Amino acid sequence: MAVQVVFYAYGILSGQRILWESLSKLRVAFSRSWCIGGDCNEIRFMSERKWCIRRDRGMKDFNGFIDTIELMDLPMLGRSFTWCNDVEGERWSRLNRFLLDVGWLEKFSFKQWGLNRSISDHCPVIIMTDERDWGPKPFRCINAWSLHPNFVVAVKTAWDNCQVSGWASYRIMKKLGHLRGQLRIWNSEVFGNVDENRKKDEDELHEWDLKAESRDLQEFEKSRRREVLSSVWDLKRKKENMWQQKSRLLWAENGDKNSRFFHMMSSRRQRKNLLNSVAVNGSLVVQPNLVKQAVVDFFREVVFREEEIWVAVKECDENKALGPDGFNLACF
Structure with missing residues (x-):
């Protein structure tokens, strides 16, 4: 309603x-x-x-x-x-x-x-x-992945399995590209959909609660209920962490670990940063592919000084990625 x-x-x-x-x-x-x-x-x-x-x-x-x-x-x-x-x-x-x-x-x-x-x-x-097709979503390293016990092992395995020859920057670029692909697969197959998993565990926890209200649970049932309850709390923390990252706020700044609050702040930030259209030679461009091309063309003409780059890097918080590869400072 x-x-x-x-x-x-x-x-x-x-x-x-x-x-x-x-x-x-x-x-x-x-x-x-x-x-x-x-x-x-x-x-x-x-x-x-x-x-x-x-x-x-x-x-x-x-x-x-x-x-x-x-x-x-x-x-x-x-x-x-x-x-x-x-x-x-x-x-x-x-x-x-x-x-x-x-x-x-x-x-x-x-x-x-x-x-x-x-x-x-x-x-x-x-x-x-907005039904316009902006293309596939870019890769983003999610801080909540680090809460999974197998995350570090998955990263190390993917990194070690990619053997590349060449100069240092080239090797890092190729390894990060390989890691990005492996993390997409890992996110889908191992980390999973947080909302779906949480809903499933909450439904199971509800069933156990109903049984506990009507009779005494056996030891193996109590053990299973504790496992499900722990999983619900773990998924809740992951969800809060994901929205906190998207909102670019810190717990200490507001003292509120409410995922709805951080969703609101994330949505506000996304709308503020939205590049819905651009003006090219006095004409308004709204088609996604033309907007992307106009942005690329603009920054091809921009030259940054080394000191400007270092200032930008030092002012970044851990949730910001330094480039289009999607790996933020927290990941590094």
Whole structure:
């Protein structure tokens, strides 16, 4: 079940505050996955307004409302503003938007698009999944792999089995390429799907709990229940570790080992870093293959000084990979 709300906010602060308070109360009463959208008649940041009146109080109230109800504000793709009430096209604002519960983003890769405005003051806004084919996902070394007892052995075996001749950098490149392929296989066959394995173990643990409620378990049954319980905890730690790596946050910075929280932060980081389109010679390019080629062409013309490279390396945290091979500093 989900909660979907369409609203229109008043243009005056007192009316907006009543609406924000009412929606906040509804959020508490109906805590399922929310999706709300409409004309907010307010912006979040000054970058969302062009040649319009500044209202710091309204922005603060609106941002406070979004923080209170804990919904995600997706970036606007396709255009920057959703409202224009000027014949000359000088006054613009982003007044229309959707706000989503993180639960939606756990299941769907939604994007928020601003469409053609036509003759209306407002442009339509649509939430939809990105069905463009960006090609195979790049390899990423997952820190949670190190929690598996056979991981180090698998890495050492793959590394030693790849015998290459040539200069040092060439040998390392070929060995890393071989290791990448072997880790893909190991991840699929040994490490497995964390979500599926956890669901299976949790179901088995539930069955053992039901039996324990109705009768005394025998020793071998108690032993098996302890094994399953230990496995559930182990998979839970792996899942948290994976989302923590994706979010690029540290436990010590927030004191919260909640995988849902880190999923939210990871999704926010991914949307912030999203390269959905690029401008090439004044034209907007959105096709995935052309976007990739434009990025490659751009960086072919960029020259980095050695001191700049060292500064970048020293500022990297352990979750960042230094190149497209996907091996992060934690792996090394």
